[in-house]
Amino acid sequence: MTVNLNPPLSAGDIADLKAGDEVLITGIIYTARDAAHQKLAELIEQQQDLPLELEGQVIYYVGPTPPSPGRAVGSAGPTTSSRMDSYTPAILSKGVRATIGKGERSEEVIAALRSHSAVYLAAVGGAGALLAEKIVAASPAAYPELGPEAIYRFEVKDFPAVVVIDSHGGNLYNSGRKRYRQQA
Amino acid sequence: MREIETTAVTDLVSRFYQEANFSLPADVLAAFQNALHSEKSPQGRKVLETLLENADIAARRRVPLCQDTGLAVVFVRIGQEVHLIGNPLAEAINDGVAKAHREGYLRASVISSPCFRRENTGDNTPAVIHVEIVPGEPFDIAVLPKGAGSENMSRLLMLKPADGLTGLIDFVVETVEIAGAKPCPPIFLGIGVGGTMDRAAALSKQALLRPAGEANVDLKLADLEQEILARVNALGIGPGGLGGTVTCLGVALEEVPCHIASLPVAVNIQCNCARRASGSL
Missing domain, CATH: 3.30.1330 (60s Ribosomal Protein L30; Chain: A;)
Structure with a gap:
């Protein structure tokens, strides 16, 4: 099933999503990777104001290549999500409804997705040129001093991803692997 | 004895590093095509189709295949009858990597000190270089951008x-x-x-x-x-x-x-x- 998502998202938008659903995102998403996560998580822990409103937002784990002249963004595929695992429960506690990356998440993240009504989406790793075509505009949103690790605001159109972990505990990485596993 | 200017090494590394980041080798594309026939999962086939489309876009628009344009791993086979003239070999190779980073709009993905100062070196150097000395006069080079x-x-x-x-x-x-x-x-x-x-x-x-x-x-x-x-x-x-x-x-x-x-x-x-x-x- 293909579902269109237009952030900001509500808990209701998320509730119906099931692991295995394909989604197309149109609207605004925010990038963040290791360094930005560390900064946001620190602010959340110290109960300080954040540089951007996270309620209902979608976070994309990506560190794009620099754009060549005339392009909004360079190559922009997902990075490995597990590096963000330790910060993710705090980020989700601020109302982030979806994160996009690639690869398995920790048990703590899976539990936090359930308790905060959020989903984990996977984009195709290794498809940075194609995914960049879905990003129509990019501008710095916070921490410009972090360079490629800064938080960017991406305007995306029909950005494709797959629901890997839903808010009910469904997990496509587990079920998919089980389904196609052959006994030795 | 054969003489080679190391500026030629720099240019070759730069060209190969960019080429590798924009175009997948034909044998890799053929492997995707074969997998498309044998893969039983519809979602798996869709991923393979996406990868083929990605390779096409990257080559046509000269956008890197992947945003992680890699740490440069460079293999060199040098004949013992070859005399290199100019910059030291490692410097020539690193100059090629930096040139590729600049000209190809590739990502700077290297930090200087993993233990203490994780500061970006800014030009994606240094490369990891493997040198093998062989008989005769060949100078062969293979460039492998490796994602983390x-x-x-x-x-x-x-x-x-x-x-x-x-x-x-x-x-x-x-x-x-x-x-x-x-x-x-x-x-x-x-x-x-x-x-x-x-x-x-x-x-x-x-x-x-x-x-x-x-x-x-x-x-x-x-x-x-x-x-x-x-x-x-x-x-x-x-x-x-x-x-x-x-x-x-x-x-x-x-x-x-x-x-x-x-x-x-x-x-x-x-x-x-x-x-x-x-x-x-």
Whole structure:
């Protein structure tokens, strides 16, 4: 099933999503990777104001290549999500409804997705040129001093991803692997 | 004796590093096409179609195939009758990597000190350089931009000789199982067996230079590669890790002699974006 998502998202938008659903995102998403996560998580822990409103937002784990002249963004595929695992429960506690990356998440993240009504989406790793075509505009949103690790605001159109972990505990990485596993 | 200006080395490294980042080798694209026919999972086939489309877009628009444009691993074979003129070889190679970074709008993905100052070097240098001195006058160079997603899931184990081939195969399968969706499957495997710890690791990287679909010339090793491939594909991880029958597109295993008490095995995982470019001066 293909579902269109237009952030900001509500808990209701998320509730119906099931692991295995394909989604197309149109609207605004925010990038963040290791360094930005560390900064946001620190602010959340110290109960300080954040540089951007996270309620209902979608976070994309990506560190794009620099754009060549005339392009909004360079190559922009997902990075490995597990590096963000330790910060993710705090980020989700601020109302982030979806994160996009690639690869398995920790048990703590899976539990936090359930308790905060959020989903984990996977984009195709290794498809940075194609995914960049879905990003129509990019501008710095916070921490410009972090360079490629800064938080960017991406305007995306029909950005494709797959629901890997839903808010009910469904997990496509587990079920998919089980389904196609052959006994030795 | 043959004389080579190292400025030519710089230019060649720059050209190959950019070429590798914009165009996948034909054998890798052929492996995607073959997998499209054999993959049983519809979602897995969709991932493969996406990768083929991605390769097409990257080549046509000169956008890097993947945003992780890699740490530069450069293999050089230099004839002992060759005299290099100009900058030291390592400097010439690093100048080529920096030039590719600049001209190709590639990502600066290297930090200076992993222990203390994780500061970006700004131009994606230094490269990891492997030099082999051979007879005669050749100058061959192979460039392999290596992404961290797959490199981070690579492993090495010093097995006991008594563990034998069963232990070797089990270790490779376990490595791929632990890696799961993280290294961007469908993957390629470079396996180095023998030597010392460092030799096995270097050999596993070198094995990744072998074109996809090309078996080891030693028939017994070729059989071992096929057995590992079948075992790994039985894991069910599939393209993108979404479940499927094609987890790995190719296994290249190389062996060298080792100590009577050793069985070193290094498993270097390469992502679906199996970039490389090579040629000679």
